[in-house]
Amino acid sequence: MQRNSFYNRDIVSIKDIDKQDLERVFSYTDKLRNFTPNEKTELGRGRVLGSVFYEPSTRTRMSFEAAMASLGGSSLGISDPKSSSIEKGESLADTIRIMDLYSDIVVLRHPLDGSSRFACELSRNPVINGGSGSEEHPTQAMLDLYTIIKEKRRIDGLNIGMIGDLKYGRTVYSLLYGLSYYDVKIHLISPVSLKIRMESLYEVKNKLRIQEHTTLEDILPKLDIIYVTRIQRERFPDLQEYENVKGSYVIDIEVLKKAKSDVSIMHPMPRMDEISQSVDNTTNAIYFKQAAYGKDLRAALLALILNENIS
Amino acid sequence: MSDASQLLVRRIKDGTVIDHIEAGKALVVLRIIDITGKDGNVITVALNVPSNKHVKKDIVKVENRFLLKYETDKLALIAPRATINIIRDYKLVEKRKIQLPDSIIGIFRCPNLKCISNSEEDIRPILDIVDKQRIILECRYCARTLTINDLVS
Numbered sequence: 387m388q389r390n391s392f393y394n395r396d397i398v399s400i401k402d403i404d405k406q407d408l409e410r411v412f413s414y415t416d417k418l419r420n421f422t423p424n425e426k427t428e429l430g431r432g433r434v435l436g437s438v439f440y441e442p443s444t445r446t447r448m449s450f451e452a453a454m455a456s457l458g459g460s461s462l463g464i465s466d467p468k469s470s471s472i473e474k475g476e477s478l479a480d481t482i483r484i485m486d487l488y489s490d491i492v493v494l495r496h497p498l499d500g501s502s503r504f505a506c507e508l509s510r511n512p513v514i515n516g517g518s519g520s521e522e523h524p525t526q527a528m529l530d531l532y533t534i535i536k537e538k539r540r541i542d543g544l545n546i547g548m549i550g551d552l553k554y555g556r557t558v559y560s561l562l563y564g565l566s567y568y569d570v571k572i573h574l575i576s577p578v579s580l581k582i583r584m585e586s587l588y589e590v591k592n593k594l595r596i597q598e599h600t601t602l603e604d605i606l607p608k609l610d611i612i613y614v615t616r617i618q619r620e621r622f623p624d625l626q627e628y629e630n631v632k633g634s635y636v637i638d639i640e641v642l643k644k645a646k647s648d649v650s651i652m653h654p655m656p657r658m659d660e661i662s663q664s665v666d667n668t669t670n671a672i673y674f675k676q677a678a679y680g681k682d683l684r685a686a687l688l689a690l691i692l693n694e695n696i697s
Numbered sequence: 698m699s700d701a702s703q704l705l706v707r708r709i710k711d712g713t714v715i716d717h718i719e720a721g722k723a724l725v726v727l728r729i730i731d732i733t734g735k736d737g738n739v740i741t742v743a744l745n746v747p748s749n750k751h752v753k754k755d756i757v758k759v760e761n762r763f764l765l766k767y768e769t770d771k772l773a774l775i776a777p778r779a780t781i782n783i784i785r786d787y788k789l790v791e792k793r794k795i796q797l798p799d800s801i802i803g804i805f806r807c808p809n810l811k812c813i814s815n816s817e818e819d820i821r822p823i824l825d826i827v828d829k830q831r832i833i834l835e836c837r838y839c840a841r842t843l844t845i846n847d848l849v850s
Contacts, residue, residue, distance in 0.1 A: 585841070
């Protein structure tokens with residue numbers, strides 16, 4: 387049996403996970419999806435997931451908790467800092483130390499970059515980064531890659547457009563690092579003020595084939611995947627500029643007509659108005675499937691972290 | 698130090714001579730190692746001194762102060778070719794080459810204001826040197842890639 391390299395391991399950055407390990411998670415996710423409920427509940431019985439969320443979350447927190455429940459484990463945690471001692475000024479360090487005492491794995495979401503690496507220094511049990519500032523969201527990238535494999539049957543050879551807020555969107559950075567293991571063409575489409583921070587791609591910028599664009603139109607017919615992120619209105623110093631750009635990045639039925647017939651639309655969610663609801667019922671929309679795959683992949687990851695002798 | 702350099706800056710009795718600083722960096726060196734002159738010691742700065750090895754160099758002489766290892770580590774980033782000469786009673790008692798360490802601990806803060814190491818948590822900033830040739834650093838916490846200009850500008 388192959389060694390389970392995820393056993394008791396922190397998941398802080400997608401950069402720490404090589405292609406072989408990524409594929410190990412994907413293959414175990416496939417395996418787990420075919421398990422009976424009883425088989426699954428053997429993998430996490432009596433184990434506790436501690437979630438510490440300093441920022442709002444719907445999918446990440448709920449999918450981790452649903453994943454833990456599917457493994458027969460339970461979850462506890464802080465979903466609203468106002469309802470915990472964080473409100474009284476308790477430090478992140480103390481909050482992590484306490485959660486570590488009460489749980490077997492800690493999932494942390496925090497508004498500051500590097501918060502998960504700091505938490506790893508304090509926690510005896512494994513820490514999973516559930517989103518750290520505008521830095522990383524590694525499990526989102528893993529589930530994004532898994533979704534592409536499931537829906538497109540491959541990653542190599544695809545033209546992938548990433549559109550919206552590329553500067554502050556943490557999912558984009560983690561996904562780009564994950565895509566650096568594959569032979570893909572990346573098209574980054576954003577207003578100039580929300581362009582990717584190239585310095586944050588230092589290790590992979592030579593591995594990725596990246597083209598930057600300010601409009602979607604020209605490149606649209608070539609794309610196999612459009613990965614949409616929310617343009618965050620609050621980031622714009624000039625609201626007029628926001629008004630100017632927001633319409634250019636709405637994916638609707640008219641946009642789909644100009645795209646490949648099998649283009650897939652992805653979104654880490656939550657979406658606001660950047661994808662029209664009219665797209666939801668098309669075969670191109672895979673963002674709800676993405677959220678479903680997220681629960682399966684996170685269950686596989688939790689199982690691998692908790693159990694030494696599985697693979 | 699060449700004879701021409703000796704003529705430009707007087708010998709010191711006790712203290713530290715930082716030689717072979719990249720031309721134009723001497724004032725940054727003073728700032729980084731926090732030499733302000735407020736303690737009353739004589740400080741001599743020579744800019745663009747002719748050098749056999751590097752055409753031009755800067756020299757800093759600080760009287761009555763002996764640079765410690767952690768201060769040398771700070772200089773490794775901005776003056777990696779510099780040599781540290783410790784002088785006691787006009788004699789050279791120690792000559793140190795600066796070597797780039799693997800990490801710079803507790804000296805420079807990460808310039809990313811949203812990095813956890815700049816928060817109220819009790820964290821010593823750690824910058825790992827990931828490329829010693831081009832002097833590229835990475836914050837141990839937020840993983841941001843940095844150059845020396847990001848740290849001293």
